Amino acid sequence: MGVVYEAEDTKLARRVALKFLPEEKLQDAESHQRFLREARAASALNHPGICTIYAIEEHDGKTFLALELLEGAALDQIIRTGSQPLNRTLELGIQVADALDAAHKKGIVHRDIKPANIFLTDRGQTKILDFGLAKLVPGHDNETTTQDLEVTHLTSPGLAVGTIAYMSPEQARGEELDARTDLFSLGAVLYQMITGKHPFPGTASAVVFENILRNTPVAPVTLNPEVPTEFERILNKALEKDRDCRYQFATELRADLKRLQREVDSGKVATTSVPAVTVSSPSESPVRTPGSGSVIIQAAKKNKIGAGITGFISLVILLAAGFGVYKLVQKPPHVPFEHFTVENLSNNGHTALAAISPDGQYLAQVLDENGLQSLQLRHIQTGSNTQIVAPAATRYFGLRFSPDASYLYFVRRDEEEHTISILYQAPVLGGTPRALIRDVDSPITFSPDGQELAYLRQDHDSPTFDLLIAKTDGTPVRAVFKEQPLASDSYTIAWSPDGKSISIPVVQPTKDDIGGFISVDVATGVRTNFANARGTVYYDPVWLPDRSGILVTSKQASAGHLQLQLGIVTPQQGTYRPITADTNTYIRPSLAANGKSFAATQVQSRFDFSVAPANSPEDARPLALSSKQAVWRWDWTQDGKLILPQGGEVGIVDLSGAENRIFSGVKEIPDQTASCGKYVIVRLIGHDGKAPTNLWRMDVGGGNQIQLTNGLSEADPRCSPDGKFVYFVDRADGNQVKRISVDGGTPEVMLKKGVGIYDISPDGKYLLTTEVREFDHKLMLREDSTETKTTQYRDVDQRAQETSRYMPDGKSVTYIVREKGVDNLWMQQLDGTGRKQLTHYKSDRIGAFAYSRDGANIAIERVHTESDAILFRDATQ
Numbered sequence: 001m002g003v004v005y006e007a008e009d010t011k012l013a014r015r016v017a018l019k020f021l022p023e024e025k026l027q028d029a030e031s032h033q034r035f036l037r038e039a040r041a042a043s044a045l046n047h048p049g050i051c052t053i054y055a056i057e058e059h060d061g062k063t064f065l066a067l068e069l070l071e072g073a074a075l076d077q078i079i080r081t082g083s084q085p086l087n088r089t090l091e092l093g094i095q096v097a098d099a100l101d102a103a104h105k106k107g108i109v110h111r112d113i114k115p116a117n118i119f120l121t122d123r124g125q126t127k128i129l130d131f132g133l134a135k136l137v138p139g140h141d142n143e144t145t146t147q148d149l150e151v152t153h154l155t156s157p158g159l160a161v162g163t164i165a166y167m168s169p170e171q172a173r174g175e176e177l178d179a180r181t182d183l184f185s186l187g188a189v190l191y192q193m194i195t196g197k198h199p200f201p202g203t204a205s206a207v208v209f210e211n212i213l214r215n216t217p218v219a220p221v222t223l224n225p226e227v228p229t230e231f232e233r234i235l236n237k238a239l240e241k242d243r244d245c246r247y248q249f250a251t252e253l254r255a256d257l258k259r260l261q262r263e264v265d266s267g268k269v270a271t272t273s274v275p276a277v278t279v280s281s282p283s284e285s286p287v288r289t290p291g292s293g294s295v296i297i298q299a300a301k302k303n304k305i306g307a308g309i310t311g312f313i314s315l316v317i318l319l320a321a322g323f324g325v326y327k328l329v330q331k332p333p334h335v336p337f338e339h340f341t342v343e344n345l346s347n348n349g350h351t352a353l354a355a356i357s358p359d360g361q362y363l364a365q366v367l368d369e370n371g372l373q374s375l376q377l378r379h380i381q382t383g384s385n386t387q388i389v390a391p392a393a394t395r396y397f398g399l400r401f402s403p404d405a406s407y408l409y410f411v412r413r414d415e416e417e418h419t420i421s422i423l424y425q426a427p428v429l430g431g432t433p434r435a436l437i438r439d440v441d442s443p444i445t446f447s448p449d450g451q452e453l454a455y456l457r458q459d460h461d462s463p464t465f466d467l468l469i470a471k472t473d474g475t476p477v478r479a480v481f482k483e484q485p486l487a488s489d490s491y492t493i494a495w496s497p498d499g500k501s502i503s504i505p506v507v508q509p510t511k512d513d514i515g516g517f518i519s520v521d522v523a524t525g526v527r528t529n530f531a532n533a534r535g536t537v538y539y540d541p542v543w544l545p546d547r548s549g550i551l552v553t554s555k556q557a558s559a560g561h562l563q564l565q566l567g568i569v570t571p572q573q574g575t576y577r578p579i580t581a582d583t584n585t586y587i588r589p590s591l592a593a594n595g596k597s598f599a600a601t602q603v604q605s606r607f608d609f610s611v612a613p614a615n616s617p618e619d620a621r622p623l624a625l626s627s628k629q630a631v632w633r634w635d636w637t638q639d640g641k642l643i644l645p646q647g648g649e650v651g652i653v654d655l656s657g658a659e660n661r662i663f664s665g666v667k668e669i670p671d672q673t674a675s676c677g678k679y680v681i682v683r684l685i686g687h688d689g690k691a692p693t694n695l696w697r698m699d700v701g702g703g704n705q706i707q708l709t710n711g712l713s714e715a716d717p718r719c720s721p722d723g724k725f726v727y728f729v730d731r732a733d734g735n736q737v738k739r740i741s742v743d744g745g746t747p748e749v750m751l752k753k754g755v756g757i758y759d760i761s762p763d764g765k766y767l768l769t770t771e772v773r774e775f776d777h778k779l780m781l782r783e784d785s786t787e788t789k790t791t792q793y794r795d796v797d798q799r800a801q802e803t804s805r806y807m808p809d810g811k812s813v814t815y816i817v818r819e820k821g822v823d824n825l826w827m828q829q830l831d832g833t834g835r836k837q838l839t840h841y842k843s844d845r846i847g848a849f850a851y852s853r854d855g856a857n858i859a860i861e862r863v864h865t866e867s868d869a870i871l872f873r874d875a876t877q
Helices: 029-043 075-081 086-105 180-195 205-214 229-238 250-266 292-302 306-329
Strands: 003-009 014-020 053-059 062-068 072-074 118-121 126-128 340-344 351-356 362-369 372-379 385-392 394-401 407-414 422-427 434-438 452-458 464-471 476-485 501-505 517-521 527-530 538-543 550-558 561-570 575-578 585-591 597-613 621-623 642-646 649-653 659-664 668-676 679-686 694-699 714-719 725-730 736-741 748-751 766-772 779-785 791-795 800-806 812-819 822-829 845-851 857-874
Touching: 003 062, 072 075, 075 118, 075 180, 086 118, 086 126, 086 180, 086 250, 180 229, 180 250, 229 250, 250 340, 351 394, 351 585, 351 597, 362 385, 362 394, 362 857, 372 394, 372 407, 385 422, 394 585, 501 538, 538 561, 538 585, 550 585, 642 668, 649 668, 679 714, 694 714, 694 725, 748 766, 766 800, 800 845, 812 845
Parallel strands: 561 585, 668 714, 822 845
Antiparallel strands: 003 014, 014 062, 053 062, 072 118, 118 126, 340 857, 351 362, 351 857, 362 372, 372 385, 394 407, 407 422, 422 434, 452 464, 464 476, 501 517, 517 527, 538 550, 550 561, 561 575, 585 597, 597 621, 597 857, 642 649, 649 659, 668 679, 679 694, 714 725, 725 736, 736 748, 766 779, 779 791, 800 812, 812 822, 845 857
């Protein structure tokens, strides 16, 4: 498909790969179309397992692609040496399946998965190459248009395309293809990796086609005795000739491979060995090899005292056999979701939230389309959908079926009144939603008898909460506690199955620990700590019905950054057992009443940067970065560059996009940065997500690393304009804002009020936060003097989100306004006048924005999110 050269991008000072069509194909229209198709298909995807295409250009009449330069080797070179180790094969399969999942969700089928198109980098990352035969499946909601990828075949209808040895049966027959063809091809690749042989060998294409269409591959264990039985099952399912019996989604294959990898690593899975088989001729009587018991008895009989001990040995053998039978009959204890199946319930990228019905037959889902959110009911078995609540400019953040499945309860914030959340009840069969309770600040949880519900309400002008109980019609019952501090990243609560307590995940359950739960006695309000997590913070708890565990999401390290993954916490031991471990984010698990299935939302996000003159943000131009991964807390340097923590590294990026890596995490992940004159401040998190999480100081070049703080969990560093102090939020101490000298020392409390987002004025004299006034829920700007510690309040646009920042003149603020799900920047003077819209984006959210130190430029980080509902079914025997 092409000739590839190593090159240097002189504008961005980076090494790239340039791919040209071979000379003999320059005039071939079909080859040229496939070349363009590769560019369009790959550029529509954003995934670390897919080779990035930077641009498509022409020079002297020749079209070429500028691609990510990869250092390593293609898989076809590696497997020439023979079969590969099991762990390496599993890891490659997991990474490729994850990348295919991203492509398939965009409606893109690769159609040519083979070892030559799979590249292994020196850093252990697997990359899929060459989308020249990619095909867009009609009917997918996709940024890439049908015209871009041309649904029509580039070859004649019915002509097979791809590489013969790895084709699926339907591909060999020239039939219409879908994502399942790629999964068959991946199965063939994995088979060859673990056995060193093609699953469908042949010296001529006709022989290969015959094997693909009609013959079963040789059992992998006969070619490699170390293949586990479970891996053989996975390969057999991937290589099913009937695609309806094959893996239906890449997520299913990835989950099975990931689970097997975990069991192999833990030593739970033993490899299978093939016993030797003696074949005798028909005329010969087979020689029976005596069993071990017979050998012992015969030996004993030859001994003079054999007659005396033969009976004893026979008894021992019988007891051992009996014990073996007992062990076979005795079933091991059931471990929930130790084995499970995974099913995509949606592939539209717009399912923002999902909840499964108590009987596991229905799914309530929030669809986020064109800036509006609607509520629909899906029958899982048939896939039919019914609208319950029409699209509206609102945001749902809590969704629950009533225990009898008659009603749906949901908490949402409407855009016109976004400072307050309201609990609604809607009939499952459709009808007008009824507002039950105003000022609800958490998803609700039902009592086991279904007669009551509980929720949290925040005292918005203080960091304290009330835990309240009401009847299911909204009638107040009582408060379990009032005005109690809660340090949590997830204000989601779970009523225990015995009805005695309500569990809340917290950041700091004890003075010397971080992560875990508090259990609140429903009768007395007494709070106790349990399942202390030693640094792993939990979210979205759901009790298993037998009280054996709590289904949660938790932060886990993946590909150099932190992802929310699913797992189960055992309350008694406080241990955590992962269910998922991939590059996606999972939120809001919802469990069926029998504990055998649950739904969750799978989220994928893309982060894009742009830079514009501060006085004309509309003129923003994209900043070309080598990765689209998340960038959380970032900053401008004194000389007008951006310092970005991304993918486990910290880079300083100039406005042309040239990147200089100054730090790469080995034991820690850097996820937040700030610039303090000649120093860079970096927050480091352990790869296992464990506490403590502290701030470190280093030179601009990355040298002279010094630990600056020593608490349990410090975050959100910002530097004073003079570079003398580092401000931060102490999350283990009520989210207070503190500051410490850039040279170290004892932190000083600057703002006792718990905050989420704050800013420092250009002269360093004030801290800026937003606050919702409790008595009327009016949004206010709050300024706290860093010198006198006095406070003053100012009016602000009531549409403003919580992110407000000083403009370079110090007399105005810039903030985000969200309308129909789209974010734009606005500004107003501190006295509340002179409001003006600064940007006019038509899609996506704004993750962050910041003005350069000299006030000349503004950088804007925008976030594009896709999410779908995933169903997990317990398959543990």
